[in-house]
Amino acid sequence: MTILVGIDGSTPSRSALEWATSRARSLGEGVRLVHVIDDEWGIAGRDVAQQAEDAGADVIESARRAAGVPVEELVLHGSPAWTLAGLAGPDDLVVVGTHKTGFLHGRALGSRSIVVASLAAGSVAVIPDAAVPRTRQSIVVGVAAGSWETAVAFGAAEAERTGEELLLVHCVPEDAPAAVLDDGNRLLGEARRYAAEHSTAAHVRSRISRRAPAVALLDASRSARLLVVAPTRGSVDRAGFLGSVTHAILLNITCPVVIAR
Template sequence: MSEKYIIGVDGSEPSRVALAWGLARATERGASVELLHVADDSFLSESVAFLSEAQQASQQMLEAEREYAQSLGFAGEITGTAVVGHPIAEVEEASKRANLLILGAHHGSRLAGSFFGTRAVKVAAVAHCPVAVIPQTQVKPNRGIVVGVDGSEPARKAIAYAAEEADRRGLPLVAVYAWMPPLTPGLEYLWSEELVESQRTAAEEAIAIGTAGLAQRYPDLEVRREIVQSPPVAALVKAAEGAELLVVGSRGRGGISRLLLGSVSHGVLQALPCPTVITR
């Protein structure tokens, strides 16, 4: 059974960059594509006439983006859904029927700046499938697939996703483990070289465990392990400069906490050094 990608569209330049990225990937994978446009009803009158006009406008936007997709030469299966509603809720529901949800980076939109941050951050926190967020600035990749490693279950899932991606594309997998000695301001002198060395040893063990078994599963996959003494977000953003893809695990859980990404995935999406996938 082929994969299905849902691509959020709204006619903006960031959206069209993401659309082009998603269509190229769908062509490589033989995946079907569903375009999704959501007309935000937060600012609309609840009258039937207003909602009907919003639905019509949403459908027109969808058709325009479908035509744009076809103008890019995409020859695969492509469908579309146009709805009026709350963007985050509608995208979350749509993610239940997708293998990958693809969004543009809409920094500074009217949906940004609230408690949950940007729209991509909100969606990545609630989606039921991996979410790819595509930056508007495109740089020629030269570094393979980068994945964050920290010994957690979300990180293990991210590694599995990134390894499959790297193997399929014939690219190296760069596993990055970032660590910092826990410092209390003014008490740095309490950290001896022995204690710092123990932290380094723990980091080496964690990255070894995190990447264990990849050689057996992917015999031709080149795995590079990088241990960096740096804050995790800064380390991943730097490592992913020029990368084909950055993969980070999500710590989303049930209840209200499912609306929150971990600080690392949140920080990476704010910086967005390259196309980035948040796994579930």
């Protein structure tokens, strides 16, 4: 797995770099630093384009010094989100920062992190702007029918790597009949067994929530080290490639989120 970090010198990208290098360090790996110079700078003229080139070199150099792990540096031209997403293979992890924190309750256009998460072939980690407190604990995984195995496997591996508890959350409607609850409990049982196959050390808990999925997962992960979800595509017409639940989570992010593919 290659860890690609999108950097642009902003506070969110520094948070992404810190998260990615911490993970790489614990795995004994390096990272690939990617800075994409927006082609739109060239429209403004040669001098402005040169300033963008110089600024990009500074961003890369600053990130290299801060990384503390082996790095590969890559400077490209193009649309930042689309170019970064296009670099990732199915087994790669792309790490990006986001300034979107807190509960917005609505759609917001133009978030590069959401574009990357929608388009990348591999898994994507979206890291909120604020630094992650060291007191955060647990790895939370959203378990949705039909699309949970990869998310649970990723979460179990992270729980074993970090020594944190693994919490599996499945959501059903508040007025769901008993049969739906029974199905949910069976699904969580399968997910617990699957998690045990991927981590022999992690302590695994599970619970059913009667709240809306995005609200339940955001609430469960408010003090978590990581939230892992699958890129469900149930509402493509309303929320783009990710599905409405994942889209809402990224708009209202409360902790680092991994969309596991």
